[in-house]
Amino acid sequence: MKLIYVVIDGMGGLPIEEFENKTPLEAAETPYMDSLAERGKTGLMYPVRKGIAPESDVAVLSILGYDPFKSKAHRGPLEAHGADLKIADGDLALRCNFATLGKEKRIVDRRVGRDITTREAAKLSEAINERVKLKSNLAELEFKNTTGHRAVLVIRSRRMFLSGQITNTDPAYSRVEGLGVAKTKVEMILKECRPLNETEEAKASARLVNEFVEKSHTILADHEINKLRAKEGRLPANLILTRDAGSSLPRLVKANERYGVSFACLADMPIEKGIAKAANLELIDVPLPTSSVRKDSITRVKKLLHHLPSFDCFYMHIKGPDEPGHDGKPHLKKQIIAGVDRFFFGNLLPKINMASCILCVTADHSTPCKLKAHSDDPVPILVAGNRIRGDHVKKFSERDCRKGDLGILTRGTELMPRLISLFKSGES
Secondary structure, eight states: OEEEEEEETTBBOOOBGGGTSBOHHHHSOOHHHHHHHHHSEEEEEOSSOTTOOBOHHHHHHHHTTOOTTTSOOOHHHHHHHHTTOOOOTTOEEEEEEEEEEOGGGBEEETTGGGOOOHHHHHHHHHHHHHHOOOOGGGEEEEEEEOSTTEEEEEEEESSSOOOSOBOOSOTTEEEETTEEEEOSSOOOBOOOOOBSSSOHHHHHHHHHHHHHHHHHHHHHHTOHHHHHHHHTTOOOOOEEEEEEEESSOOOOOOHHHHHTSOEEEEEOSHHHHHHHHHTTOEEEEOOOOOSOHHHHHHHHHHHHHHHGGGOSEEEEEEOTTHHHHHTTOHHHHHHHHHHIIIIIIHHHGGGSOGGGEEEEEEOSOBOOTTTTSOBOOOEEEEEEETTOOOOSOOSOSHHHHTTSTTEEESSGGGHHHHHHHHHHHTOO
16 A cells, blocks of 8 residues: 655645636646546645645644644744755754845845746855855855755854844744734835844844844845846846745654654755754655746656655655746646656556555645745645445546535645545555
8 A cells, every 4th residue: 555645735725717717727728637536535734723824844744743833933044054054952043035126125036937947046155145245143154055046045154043033034924823924905115124032142142143234135136147047138136035034953753663664765955855854754855946847747657657665654745836937827727737647647647556555635835826925825635546436426627625524724734644544544
C-alpha cells in the first residue's frame, strides 16, 4: 500500500465574472482530477483554521499534522534551513524578497517585476555579503538568494542571543498569534522593524534588521546590475524586504516515528525543503519550476515513480497556480491548473495501481486572483483509491467538493491522521 499526498500550491480561488462566476479551478479542464473525485471522497478544508489566511509554511505544517500554534515554527529559520544555511539557537533568520523602493518609502513592486535572474540575484547577494557591515552587537550576516526574487538572511551576534519577536518590514504580511499571515488590505509603504516585546534581545534584533535594510538599500541602489536594469526599462532590485523572523528551528516530532511509516517529500522550494528536513522526512530533490508545466510535471512524475518502491508515503508539493494568483492573472492560473491535471495526473495515473494506493489531492491555501494574496477560504480535497467508495461528486472544485462526504475539515491538522488511518486500514 502507498499513500501519495499531492498539494497544489494556491490552487483554490474565488468566483470570477469573466469565468461566469466560476473559480479558475472550476473553469479549468481537469478530467483526471475529476475522475479521482468521482471514484473517491471529497470535501473542503481550512488549511489552518477559519479566519487565518496562512503563509505556505504555516499551511504546510498544519496539513502535515503539526499544529502551527504549538510548534513554534517560523518561516525565516525553516526557509534558511531549506536553503542549507546553518541555524543555531539565538541566530536571527528571516525570509526576504528583492523588491523595488520608490520615493517616500513607497514599494513599487514587492517582487521586482518577477524578472530578476539567478545571475542578477547572486551578484547582488555577493555585494551584500561583502559590503554590508553591521555595527551593533558585534553581529555578522549571511544573505543568500534562493529562487527568483526570494532570499534568506541569517544574522548572528557574538554578544547575545537574538530574538524573532520583531515585526516585518514587508507590509504584505503580519503576525497573528506568532504565525505569519497574509494581509488583504495593504498600504505599500516600507515598514520599520520593531520589537514585539520589551526584551533587550528583541530590541537589538529590530535595530539590526533596520540597519541591514538601510545599508543594503544604499549598496543595491548604486549597483551596476540595477543601473543596467533601469537602462533596459526594468525595475531595480534596490530593496530587501524582511518578514517572519525566528531565532530557532522547531523541534518537530519525526514524521516516521509519529505515524509509523517511511515518509518521503518531493520538494523544490526552500520552505518545503526546510519543513521536510525539520520533520525528518526523506527529502527527494526535484528541479526548480520552469515556465513549462509539461516539463515540470513529467520530471516530478518520473521522480515519484522512481522512488515509489522505497517508501510508504509521499508528500508532493506543486508550486504552479500560486504565482498567477498573486499576480491577478486568472486565465494563466486556469491554464496552469489544467496543465497540472493533464501532464502530472495524466502521466501518473496510468502508471500506478489505484487498488493498492491512496491518493490525496488538495491545496495549501487559496490565492484568489481578485485579492492577489492568500485568503482564509477553505480548499477542496479529494481522497481516492484502495477500497474508498465514491460520494457521487463528479468534479474536483470548490463548489462541488462542498457536497462531499468528507464534509468541512475545520483545521488542517485533521487531515494527516485521517490519511494515515486509511493507509493503515488498507494495508495488506
